[in-house]
Amino acid sequence: MARCGGAGHRARGVEGAVMMVELVGQSGRDSDNVAANPARLVNVYAEKTTEGERVLKSVLGMDAHTQLDGVFVRAMGRVDGLTYAVCGGRLWRIGEDGAPMNLGAVDTGPASICGNNGYVCVQAGSRYFVYDPATSTMSEPAAGAFSAIGSVEFFSNYTVLTEAGGRRFQWSDLAEPGALPGLNFSTADGKDDNLLRAMAMDGRLYLFKEESTEVWYNSGEAGAEAMVRMTGGVYDVGLRSRDLACRFEGGAFIVGNDNRAHLVSGGQFQPVSTPPVETAIKLHRPQACLAYSDEGHTFLALIFKDAPAWVYDLAMAEWHERAEGVNLGPWNVAASCQIGREWAVGRNNGQVSILRRTNADGASPLVREITSRTLRMDGARAVLREFEIYPRQGYSPGTMDLHISRDGGATWTPPKPKSIGETGQFGHRVIWRNLGMARVLTARLRWTDPADISLSTQARIAT
Structure with a gap:
């Protein structure tokens, strides 16, 4: 089997060919030039296993912890092991049990x-x-x-x-x-x-x-x-x-006046933004920066008022996106802090939510979406006989939808659902067959089940 990857990779359009394709490394879609690279990881991020394989995992979901009286959580902080928040012109203390205590009036605004x-x-x-x-x-x-x-x-x-x-x-x-x-x-x-x-x-x-x-x-x-x-x-x-600055263990994460995202530490400014991130900063409305961590990953999020957040994974030095709702809208959070040993986010509606591996955003589904790079067939039309993915199986049931684009991500086929198998079914193969003909191929996988579904970054394509 030939392994291939990279944006716009070319493959021979010969019947009977089998290719292992790297679906996506990190979000690379530039919103003002989608055709150049449509690849996206939305509510999904990559990590390496101990064997060096790359797998894709769900981001942490949001579990409602408490509702503060007012809107716009303006700031959160931790003092002597207790968590405080400013919301609705008041200072609040938030207990690990979710009980909020109104400590008195302050002022509104940042x-x-x-x-x-x-x-x-x-x-x-x-x-x-x-x-x-x-x-x-x-x-x-x-x-x-x-x-x-x-x-x-x-x-x-x-x-x-x-x-x-x-x-x-x-x-x-x-x-x-x-x-x-x-x-x-x-x-x-x-x-x-x-x-x-x-x-x-x-x-x-x-x-x-x-x-x-x-x-x-x-x-x-x-x-x-x-x-x-x-x-x-x-x-x-x-x-x-x-508000476009936050601290994490070891430094700070900022958006500079140069419209670039930087890590700041030891008097050094290290740019880490990619062209798609900088396009988002230019075209959309950046609102805040916040930090949280999970399982050895430190995540540094750039929150937009009118677009999904871009999140830098310090462990992998890669970007993914964090969205909310079935239409993948903005992540409506503005601050983060630990409550006990868990990370929490303050939301624009006054809610404080704990970040947990619930695979849901409270009562709403956590929509996870992967869009691959575009694979080009050397100008020849090829029959797409099989498309196979390798999810983690047997631990929970779930269904994934496959969408295919034959024009570099401009238009997409209707969803083609496929079960990844039932609980205890470890040998189930997840294959879509008879997908038509194409000169170029871009694949999109989407799932909403409240289940911990991860998968390999590799997919198999047979023509």
Whole structure:
């Protein structure tokens, strides 16, 4: 058998040929040039087995955990092992049992959360609040160097606040987030642009601006001399917008003002976006970045308001897409955080959902769809006698639909359903036969069963 793969791969259009085809590596469909490469992984991602084989797995589904009073979960954070969220102009604590507790009013608009020695620090809108769990009280500290707050972050026992629409940042007294001395501030003036948010990583404070980033460190001095910019710590990459950044273990994931997705760590900016991802950033409305993990994979999601999310798998260095609903619409989430030992997402309708291998999005089906590269037959028309796939079998029943395109993904045949076998049926072959004639072939597999169905990236085609 000849093995073949790659976008636009050419095969001999000879009857009796049998080919093993690599269906798809990662999502590669460029929305303004679909014909170049129609390949997609939607709600599916690739991983390698211990034997080195590539298999395709379902993404984690969403299991409703709690419903907060209000819409738009603006931020989520974890302080002293407890999970907090800003939603509907209020701060909430979310228990592992799903019980939400209203901790008090904050403000509406963009938000961020950090801790400081047990206190919960919240930026909401352009205001700053501190919640004290010991006394169950919410306070709004008196302004220090400025009063319009753009973000909050914990760094070296200080609470750092950035100026909304400005270049200054200030910090609290040591371990006292409610005290903002008027002289505890500095100006991020390495470049002529405004601050968007602060993030602490690898022992340094990253100040993300509109067109640049500055890296500062704790000098060890007290008060107004506590923060110093690193020598050479000004970089020519900023944030596209304040919410297009998230932290993960080992660094941060951002969308830069250059419309590229980057990994940030150790003062280095590593572009990881592909041309299709950058086309999506250009043509659609990027809304947020968030991170979660599962079974050794760290997933970094770029959320769009009007299109499926693009998700970078740090373990595989590959992209897939995360969608919601039968029509594969946008993934309506805006923040992520751990609740206990599980990852949760805050949704635009005020719901908080746990990410689990449920193979469903709550009461809605989790639609998984794989679109292959296009296989070309050297200009000759070939009879497509068999198309065989290799799913994981015998553990749960399920049905897959096959669609065929003979024009590079522009149009598709109606679905051809095929059972993958019943529970306990391990030797069942999944073969579609008599698929007509074609000069080019693109295959699409789609399934919605709430079952853990994975399959090899390889398929067999007989002509």
